[in-house]
Ligand code: SF4
């Protein structure tokens with residue numbers, strides 16, 4: 001797209017009709033949980049946007065979040081994202097390399113300071129002065145400090161940029177941390193997930209370009225529209241959980257019938273994310289639908305707090321003894337009448353343990 005080519009023409013050039021563009025805007029409004037009448041405002045705002053500059057920094061990571069955008073099976077989301085903004089710097093996809101690429105970043109810093117959007121992917125090593133990740137002779141820490149503190153808005157995509165992710169998991173030899181911890185004081189929107197879901201990232205950008213502010217955030221600075229609900233409460237296997245119908249071994253009869261994966265380690269009762277509704281591959285499916293438990297990739301420090309991944313929810317220390325969620329529920333309370341109390345006790349224990357956000361009631365057993 002030419003630098004100031006209007007968005008509708010640019011999309012037309014990519015074979016995306018006006019009708020598909022309107023459908024994209026409508027989908028974004030739905031994702032942001034806005035009333036339908038906002039569709040017109042979003043369309044107008046996106047058509048009038050002057051292509052803000054985007055700088056994408058990639059640090060200690062696997063490039064999975066970049067891949068999540070590039071391999072998006074939903075062309076309008078990826079294409080509109082690419083055309084809405086002027087992607088000036090993104091190591092993995094830009095044509096320039098070496099000094100030429102770094103000169104682009106310097107130009108953006110000089111010409112667009114305070115106006116560009118910074119996206120950060122990957123954790124930031126802090127041990128030994130940050131030497132474990134350097135680009136063009138500068139540490140990731142140094143680059144993040146400079147670029148993010150002069151941005152109009154900063155988005156951390158993926159688990160690693162949010163809280164250090166896998167790279168930060170014990171024993172964390174590089175001293176990796178997430179962006180907010182590495183550069184305290186900056187305002188960041190965290191889009192946790194391993195990887196982030198590009199539909200959520202698109203919705204955040206659309207909100208910002210339309211209303212000139214970020215959407216409402218939770219205590220982890222994650223947008224509430226995407227991280228406000230328990231996975232467990234949106235899961236299509238939930239009726240089996242409530243009926244006490246669980247998969248007990250991979251490939252067993254319950255597995256073939258699509259029963260609940262709680263006993264195979266599913267962390268859906270303790271994880272919040274819109275994965276079950278947004279899904280992947282153009283909304284085709286998501287891991288639990290495909291037969292694998294949720295490992296809570298969008299939860300805080302999930303490699304440490306949600307593992308082992310193939311065991312039911314971890315034991316929760318407190319009250320002098322370690323008990324599992326299952327013991328808290330039916331061993332102690334028992335019966336349907338105790339469900340609400342069991343939920344409250346389970347949540348209290350998790351809070352006491354500094355555990356993950358929220359949490360559902362422990363599972364019932366299938367009646368004999
Ligand atoms: S435990 Fe997992 S599979 Fe079972 S209902 Fe909850 S989210 Fe779905």
Ligand code: SF4
Nearest residue numbers: 275287294295296297
């Ligand atoms: S099912 Fe859970 S672990 Fe898997 S992608 Fe969705 S949120 Fe992440």
